[in-house]
Amino acid sequence: MTEATFVEAVNRALAHAMREDERVIVLGEDVAEGGPYLVTAGLADEFGRGRVRNTPISEGAVCGVAVGAAQSGLKPVVEIMFIDFITLALDQLVNQAAKAHFMSGGQLNVPLVVRTQGGSGQRNGAQHSQSLEAWLTHVPGLKVVMPSGAADAAGLLLSAIADPNPVVFVENKSLYFRKEAVADPPEPIPLGQSQTLRDGKDVTIVALSRLVEDAMQAAETLANESGIEAEVIDPRTLVPLDLDTLAKSLRRTGRGIIAHEAVTAGGFGAELAAQLQAAAFDYLEAPIQRIGAPYTPVPVSPPLEDAYRPGAADIVQAAKTAMDWGL
Amino acid sequence: MTQPPAPDAETARELLRAMWRIRLFEERVAQLKRTLVVHGLIHLSIGGEGVAAAVCGQLRDDDAVYSGHRAHGHAIAKGAPVDRVMAELMGRVDGLCQGVGGSMHLVDKKHGFMGATGVVGGNLPLALGTALAHHLQSRDQVSVVFFGDGAVQAGHFNETVNLAALWRLPLIFVCENNGFAEFTSREEHSTIERVSDVVAPYGFERETVSGSDVPAVYEAFGRFLREARKGEGPFLLECLTYRRRGHYEGDQQKYRDAAAEQEWAQRDPVTRFIDFLIGDEVIDERTAAAIEREVAQEIEDAVRFARDSPFPDPTITAELVYAK
Numbered sequence: 234m235t236e237a238t239f240v241e242a243v244n245r246a247l248a249h250a251m252r253e254d255e256r257v258i259v260l261g262e263d264v265a266e267g268g269p270y271l272v273t274a275g276l277a278d279e280f281g282r283g284r285v286r287n288t289p290i291s292e293g294a295v296c297g298v299a300v301g302a303a304q305s306g307l308k309p310v311v312e313i314m315f316i317d318f319i320t321l322a323l324d325q326l327v328n329q330a331a332k333a334h335f336m337s338g339g340q341l342n343v344p345l346v347v348r349t350q351g352g353s354g355q356r357n358g359a360q361h362s363q364s365l366e367a368w369l370t371h372v373p374g375l376k377v378v379m380p381s382g383a384a385d386a387a388g389l390l391l392s393a394i395a396d397p398n399p400v401v402f403v404e405n406k407s408l409y410f411r412k413e414a415v416a417d418p419p420e421p422i423p424l425g426q427s428q429t430l431r432d433g434k435d436v437t438i439v440a441l442s443r444l445v446e447d448a449m450q451a452a453e454t455l456a457n458e459s460g461i462e463a464e465v466i467d468p469r470t471l472v473p474l475d476l477d478t479l480a481k482s483l484r485r486t487g488r489g490i491i492a493h494e495a496v497t498a499g500g501f502g503a504e505l506a507a508q509l510q511a512a513a514f515d516y517l518e519a520p521i522q523r524i525g526a527p528y529t530p531v532p533v534s535p536p537l538e539d540a541y542r543p544g545a546a547d548i549v550q551a552a553k554t555a556m557d558w559g560l
Numbered sequence: 561m562t563q564p565p566a567p568d569a570e571t572a573r574e575l576l577r578a579m580w581r582i583r584l585f586e587e588r589v590a591q592l593k594r595t596l597v598v599h600g601l602i603h604l605s606i607g608g609e610g611v612a613a614a615v616c617g618q619l620r621d622d623d624a625v626y627s628g629h630r631a632h633g634h635a636i637a638k639g640a641p642v643d644r645v646m647a648e649l650m651g652r653v654d655g656l657c658q659g660v661g662g663s664m665h666l667v668d669k670k671h672g673f674m675g676a677t678g679v680v681g682g683n684l685p686l687a688l689g690t691a692l693a694h695h696l697q698s699r700d701q702v703s704v705v706f707f708g709d710g711a712v713q714a715g716h717f718n719e720t721v722n723l724a725a726l727w728r729l730p731l732i733f734v735c736e737n738n739g740f741a742e743f744t745s746r747e748e749h750s751t752i753e754r755v756s757d758v759v760a761p762y763g764f765e766r767e768t769v770s771g772s773d774v775p776a777v778y779e780a781f782g783r784f785l786r787e788a789r790k791g792e793g794p795f796l797l798e799c800l801t802y803r804r805r806g807h808y809e810g811d812q813q814k815y816r817d818a819a820a821e822q823e824w825a826q827r828d829p830v831t832r833f834i835d836f837l838i839g840d841e842v843i844d845e846r847t848a849a850a851i852e853r854e855v856a857q858e859i860e861d862a863v864r865f866a867r868d869s870p871f872p873d874p875t876i877t878a879e880l881v882y883a884k
Contacts, residue, residue: 258696283696289726294685294719301689304674305624306697309689324716328679329686335880337667337675338657342883373881397883 237415239408242383243272243348246390247310249418251280254308257394258284260299261312261348268312270350270409292318296325296347300399303345304333308394315361316351316403319369330399331374342397346390350404352443352494353542359530362538364495366441369401370471370504376400376424377471381445382408384415385469388422396424405443405494425473429482433462436488436552439479439505440467444492444524444543451548461556463490471501479505480512487518488555492548497525519558522551567778571617572842573851575774578613579830580855582633585642586805588859589632589649593809597867598649600662601678605633607804608736610829612637614777615704615734615797618785624674624694626687626705629664630736631676634706639671643862652869659872660880681714683707684733688720691729695791702730702788709737709746712755724794725762732784733759733796736771738803743815756798764794771799772827775836802827 237245250257259273259280265287267274277285288295292313299309313319319326326347333341353362369377376398380386386404393400430445431452440448445467452463464482468475483489489509491502502523510521524547532538567575586604593602605612608630616625616637627634635645640656648655649663656668664678674690677683687705694701711717712735724731735755739746752758756766765784769776777799784795802824806813837843 286727289719289722291719291723293716294688294723297682297685297716297720298689298692298723301626301674301686301691301703302693302696303689304686305690305693307693324679324682325685329677329682332665333675334883336657336661336665337669338655338660339880339883340657340667340669341675376882 234414235417236412237383238410238412239383239386239404240270240272240410242387242415242419243390243404244274244276245415245417246387246419247273247276248279250391250394251276251284256306256308257310258286258302258307259310259312260286260288260295262288262290262314264312269314270406273312292321293325296322297329299345300325300330300333300343303343304341308344310346310348310394313347313349316349316365317360317363319349319365326369326375326399326401327372331372334398335374343399344397345399346393346402347399348402348404350406352405352407353531353538354407356533356535356538358533362531364493364526366403366471367495367499367501367504370501374399375472377403378424378469379403379442379471380469381442381467383411383413385422385428387415387419389424389469391419391421392424395421403442407443422469424470425475427466427468427475427478429464429466429478431463431465433464433486435462435486436490436555437464437466437479437482437486438490438492438548438552440465441493441501443494447545448492448548450545451552454545454549455552459553461552463552476508476512480509483509483513484516487516489521490524490548490551490555491521492524492543494543495525496528497523498528500525519555522555524548524551567775569842572837573847575613575617575778576833576837576848577851577855578617578637579609579833580852581642581858582609582612582636583830584855584859585636585645585862586632588863590805590809592863598663599651600664601629602649602663602809603630603807604805604809605630607824607829608738608771608801609633610774610833611734611736611771611777611799611801614774615781618778618782619672619702619704621670621672623672623701624687624690624703625672626674626683626703627676628680628683628707628711629676629678630708631664631666635666635668635673635676638668638673640666640668640673642858643865646862647866647869650866650869651871652866653872654865654869658876660877681707681711681716684711684716684720688724688729688731691724691731691793692727695729700789700791702732702785704732704734706734706736709735709739709755710742710749712758713749721759721762725764728793730788730791730793732781732788733794734781735796735798736801737798738801740803740807742807743811745815754798756796759796764796766796766798768798768800771801772829772832774829774833
C-alpha cells in the first residue's frame with residue numbers, strides 16, 4: 234500500500250495491465266504525452282508509441298478502431314478526454330460495441346474499455362462538465378463503472394480490462410487529486426459488487442462517484458447534529474448493479490436517498506429509485522429522495538456553478554425530510 | 561490501357577461460381593421477401609456480384625472482411641455457407657448468428673467475415689481496428705472494408721481514411737460506387753464524382769475500375785493485396801457498379817432513369833464475365849451452364865435447409881447480451 238492520487242492509481246493500474254498482458258493497448262488524444270490530467274503519463278516511455286497511441290481528434294473513428302481491434306484479439310483502453318465528447322463516439326459505442334456479441338450470435342467479443350471523465354467544479358462550462366452516464370446504462374451490452382476513489386478506481390479498472398465486454402469507465406475530475414492508500418500492484422475489484430462504507434439503521438444513502446464522499450460527510454453531520462444514523466453504500470458499478478445489497482439495506486432502514494452529480498431528471502437515480510421501491514415497497518417509511526443537479530446546463534460563473542453542484546448539505550436535508558415524513 | 565490477363569481456368573470457374581451463388585441467392589431472397597419468409601429490411605447486391613467475388617476470392621479465411629447493410633454477397637463470397645446465410649435471413653436458429661443478427665448484421669468469424677453493419681460508414685473504423693490488431697501482433701492478415709459511395713460523406717469515412725494513412729496500416733478500402741446513396745444520385749450528395757479523388761490528398765495508392773469488369777477488379781485488388789500482405793497500406797479501390805434493384809426490397813424507385821438502367825443491363829457483370837471467359841476460351845458454354853445449374857440446386861437446398869430450421873428459443877435473447 235502506498236499513497237496515490239486517483240490519477241496515479243489509474244496510471245498504476247494501466248501500467249500493471251500492460252505489463253501483464255501485451256494485448257492491452259491505450260488509445261486517445263494526447264495519451265502518449267500523458268493527457269491533460271497526466272493519467273497516462275509515462276506509459277509511452279515504458280511500452281512504446283505502438284501500444285500507447287496518440288490519435289487525432291476523431292472520437293468516433295478512434296472508438297471504432299478500438300472496437301475492431303477488440304474483436305480481433307487486442308484489449309484496447311480508449312481515453313475520451315471529456316465525457317461530453319462521447320457524443321461523437323456514440324454510434325461506435327451504442328450501435329457497434331454494445332451489440333457485436335449479441336448480433337453475431339455470440340461469435341464476437343468486444344473486450345474494450347472506454348475511460349472518460351465527467352463532472353463539474355472546474356468552471357469549464359456546459360460542454361466540459363456533464364455527467365452523462367445514465368445514457369450509457371440504457372444500452373444493453375455496455376457495462377458502466379463509476380469509481381468514487383483512487384483504490385477503487387485501480388481495482389475496478391483492472392476488472393474492466395479483463396472483462397470480455399465493452400465497459401465505460403466514468404471518472405470524476407473532482408476526485409483526480411485526492412489521495413488514499415492504493416495497493417501496488419493494485420488488486421482487481423469485481424464488477425457488480427457494491428461497498429458499504431458506513432453502517433446505519435435510520436436511512437440508506439446510495440451515492441455515486443464524487444457524491445460518496447459528500448454522503449460520508451452528510452452521515453457525520455446527521456449523526457452529530459441530529460442523532461440520525463445513515464448507512465452509506467457505493468454501488469461502484471451501475472451495470473451490472475448490486476441491487477441485492479442496496480435493497481437489503483433499504484428494507485432495514487425504510488428510508489432511501491440516492492445522490493449523484495448528474496441532472497436529477499432522467500438520471501441513473503431514477504432507475505435506482507424505481508428498482509428499489511419495487512424491491513422494498515412494503516418496508517418504506519418515506520418516498521425515496523433523489524439528489525442531483527438541476528435541469529439546466531452547467532454554468533461557468535463560480536457562485537452559479539457552486540450553487541448548481543449537489544453536495545453534502547443537500548443529502549442532509551433529504552435525510553431529514555425522509556426522517557420527518559408523515560410527522 | 562492493356563486488358564488485364566484472364567484468370568486461370570480454375571480461378572475463373574470459382575469466380576463465376578461465387579457470382580452465380582450471389583446472383584441466384586439474391587433473386588431467391590427477393591421472392592422470399594415478397595412472401596415475408598425472410599425478414600426486415602433487405603438490401604440486394606444484384607449487379608455488384610463481380611466486385612464481391614473478385615475481392616473475396618483472393619482472400620484467406622483469416623483475412624478480415626467488413627461490410628455494410630448490403631452484405632449478403634460479401635458474406636457469401638468470403639465463404640459463409642449459403643444455407644446458414646439464408647437461415648439467418650429467415651430468423652432461424654441455424655442462421656450464421658442464430659437468427660438474432662439478420663440481413664444487415666451477418667457475421668461469420670470462422671470465414672473471416674467480421675461483420676456487416678446497418679449504420680452507413682460505421683464499419684470503416686472497425687476494419688481499421690482489425691488492421692491495427694494484425695499490425696501490432698505482427699500477423700500478415702489483411703483487413704478489407706466494403707462500403708458504398710454514400711458512406712464517403714459520413715464523418716467516419718474521413719476520420720478513418722486519415723488514421724489509416726497516418727498509421728500506414730494494411731487496410732484495403734473497397735468502395736462500390738453504385739451511383740446512388742439510398743434514393744439520391746451521387747451528384748446530389750457531393751461535388752466530387754470519383755471516390756478515389758476524395759482521398760487523393762492522403763497520398764496512398766488508389767484506383768477506379770469498372771465493377772462489371774471482373775478481370776480488372778481482380779487484377780487491381782490483387783495488386784493492392786500483395787502489398788498489404790507485406791504490411792503496406794492503406795489502399796483504396798473504387799469499383800463503379802450499378803444497383804439493379806432498389807435501395808431495399810419494396811423501394812418504389814421513382815428516382816430511377818430508364819436509359820441508365822438499360823445501359824447497365826448490358827454491362828451485367830455475370831453475363832459479361834461469361835462472355836469474356838468463353839471468348840478467351842478459358843471455359844466453354846457447357847461448363848458455364850453447368851455451374852449455374854449446380855448453384856441453382858445449392859440455393860434451393862439452402863432454402864429448404866433454412867425453412868426446416870426451427871426458430872430460436874426466446875431465452876437466447878437475454879443470454880446473448882453479455883459475453884461470459
